[in-house]
Amino acid sequence: xxxxxxxxxxxxxxxxxxxxxxxxxxxxxxxxxxxxxxxxxxxxxxxxxxxxxxxxxxxxxxxxxxxxxxxxxxxxxxxxxxxxxxxxxxxxxxxxxxxxxxxxxxxxxxxxxxxxxxxxxxxxxxxxxxxxxxxxxxxxxxxxxxxxxxxxxxxxxxxxxxxxxxxxxxxxxxxxxxxxxxxxxxxxxxxxxxxxxxxxxxxxxxxxxxxxxxxxxxxxxxxxxxxxxxxxxxxxxxxxxxxxxxxxxxxxxxxxxxxx
Amino acid sequence: xxxxxxxxxxxxxxxxxxxxxxxxxxxxxxxxxxxxxxxxxxxxxxxxxxxxxxxxxxxxxxxxxxxxxxxxxxxxxxxxxxxxxxxxxxxxxxxxxxxxxxxxxxxxxxxxxxxxxxxxxxxxxxxxxxxxxxxxxxxxxxxxxxxxxxxxxxxxxxxxxxxxxxxxxxxxxxxxxxxxxxxxxxxxxxxxxxxxxxxxxxxxxxxxxxxxxxxxxxxxxxxxxxxxxxxxxxxxxxxxxxxxxxxxxxxxxxxxxx
Numbered sequence: 447x448x449x450x451x452x453x454x455x456x457x458x459x460x461x462x463x464x465x466x467x468x469x470x471x472x473x474x475x476x477x478x479x480x481x482x483x484x485x486x487x488x489x490x491x492x493x494x495x496x497x498x499x500x501x502x503x504x505x506x507x508x509x510x511x512x513x514x515x516x517x518x519x520x521x522x523x524x525x526x527x528x529x530x531x532x533x534x535x536x537x538x539x540x541x542x543x544x545x546x547x548x549x550x551x552x553x554x555x556x557x558x559x560x561x562x563x564x565x566x567x568x569x570x571x572x573x574x575x576x577x578x579x580x581x582x583x584x585x586x587x588x589x590x591x592x593x594x595x596x597x598x599x600x601x602x603x604x605x606x607x608x609x610x611x612x613x614x615x616x617x618x619x620x621x622x623x624x625x626x627x628x629x630x631x632x633x634x635x636x637x638x639x640x641x642x643x644x645x646x647x648x649x650x651x652x653x654x655x656x657x658x659x660x661x662x663x664x665x666x667x668x669x670x671x672x673x674x675x676x677x678x679x680x681x682x683x684x685x686x687x688x689x690x691x692x693x694x695x696x697x698x699x700x701x702x703x704x705x706x
Numbered sequence: 707x708x709x710x711x712x713x714x715x716x717x718x719x720x721x722x723x724x725x726x727x728x729x730x731x732x733x734x735x736x737x738x739x740x741x742x743x744x745x746x747x748x749x750x751x752x753x754x755x756x757x758x759x760x761x762x763x764x765x766x767x768x769x770x771x772x773x774x775x776x777x778x779x780x781x782x783x784x785x786x787x788x789x790x791x792x793x794x795x796x797x798x799x800x801x802x803x804x805x806x807x808x809x810x811x812x813x814x815x816x817x818x819x820x821x822x823x824x825x826x827x828x829x830x831x832x833x834x835x836x837x838x839x840x841x842x843x844x845x846x847x848x849x850x851x852x853x854x855x856x857x858x859x860x861x862x863x864x865x866x867x868x869x870x871x872x873x874x875x876x877x878x879x880x881x882x883x884x885x886x887x888x889x890x891x892x893x894x895x896x897x898x899x900x901x902x903x904x905x906x907x908x909x910x911x912x913x914x915x916x917x918x919x920x921x922x923x924x925x926x927x928x929x930x931x932x933x934x935x936x937x938x939x940x941x942x943x944x945x946x947x948x949x950x951x952x953x954x955x956x957x958x959x960x961x962x963x964x
Binding site: 452550 | 724742796799813821898906919940
């Protein structure tokens with residue numbers, strides 16, 4: 447199949463779908479009740495122009511980054527410890543499995559109680575979601591360092607520091623990076639969920655907590671603007687896509703030896 | 707209270723880690739000295755017992771019905787799409803970019819749209835579970851089917867096997883490890899999507915029960931429900947792991963993590 451066709455086919459399918467959708471909405475006269483491509487685009491331009499969408503996006507992203515860093519700081523050392531000591535692994539594996547089985551968002555009521563609604567509760571949920579990919583992949587990273595490489599480095603006279611810098615780190619980094627990529631995806635997914643859940647709880651009380659999730663709640667229940675809602679969805683999708691794509695790119699760029 | 711503690715400790719005997727976790731929680735609740743902020747173990751255990759004799763079964767069944775509907779549709783559609791894409795290059799070319807764009811979008815982001823489309827009720831969690839479980843199984847099935855040894859397929863053909871026989875006797879068994887690890891990944895994300903969907907957009911199920919307890923400010927109830935969610939989620943994963951071991955006894959499997 448030619449490259450032109452490879453791009454043209456899905457693009458063509460998209461155009462057909464969009465045109466059919468727009469005509470269907472116009473023909474049935476349900477614009478405003480049902481989102482339509484043209485109206486979604488119009489809503490998007492307006493929301494970006496007056497800064498509503500970008501401000502909310504910045505708020506959510508900021509919390510995702512903080513939660514992600516907290517998860518990394520907690521998760522990587524735990525993962526490395528578990529990966530290097532089988533005893534620790536046997537003791538803590540069931541704990542991790544049990545905690546991982548609890549959906550992060552289920553902690554929302556407790557998190558609100560512990561940390562308040564002003565964004566910190568969402569942070570807790572983000573960190574909780576992101577910590578497990580870090581732990582699992584860091585423990586993998588520690589476990590899969592090639593023993594013969596370690597022995598070779600040592601027999602060639604490498605000290606502890608050199609072994610760590612020249613053997614362990616390069617072999618573990620790709621796993622850590624994969625963990626970070628998955629964690630970032632989880633974090634972004636759960637910030638939206640957390641903000642939605644918190645937003646629904648505090649609508650009308652405090653407008654200070656403005657992330658994309660809260661904005662969506664407001665759009666859904668107060669403004670009832672379906673076109674804006676679909677635009678936010680697309681925005682969330684685009685950010686998810688960019689995060690995933692960007693981190694894959696970064697991995698190839700920073701760690702060319704991990705090319706698979 | 708101490709008898710409840712002992713009972714919990716006995717059940718968790720082989721798991722020092724679990725016992726440590728429970729002890730840590732109890733210590734926290736003693737230090738916090740506030741049954742709302744950190745309900746003590748005894749209160750949580752009593753609450754679970756109380757739920758078990760009233761609504762627990764209903765909640766679990768409601769959740770499992772959501773899960774079964776959404777996960778069933780998602781897994782089947784994922785499987786079918788993957789098999790179609792493996793057979794037709796055209797179909798794959800159209801499908802691929804959409805999958806790549808939609809896949810990273812967490813199911814949870816669809817909540818407002820789902821509430822708008824289906825209203826508060828069964829539709830929201832079922833849709834979210836469907837969306838969440840679709841992609842992992844689709845991607846790993848496609849991966850598995852595409853990496854089936856061509857030599858095996860050609861050998862089957864050369865020996866006169868029909869197309870259908872090749873699919874059922876060569877391609878599916880060879881792809882089974884990938885399909886099952888996709889199914890397990892799917893179940894994990896589906897479980898999270900289910901809780902989230904029920905939490906904000908349903909009128910039954912374990913996630914909904916959390917919000918219900920929160921309305922009454924009963925943190926014992928919230929914690930008890932969290933424990934139940936963890937236990938049932940863990941059981942489901944264990945079930946699939948056992949299935950994996952059972953069906954793949956012949957193959958050196960690599961577990962999926964994430």
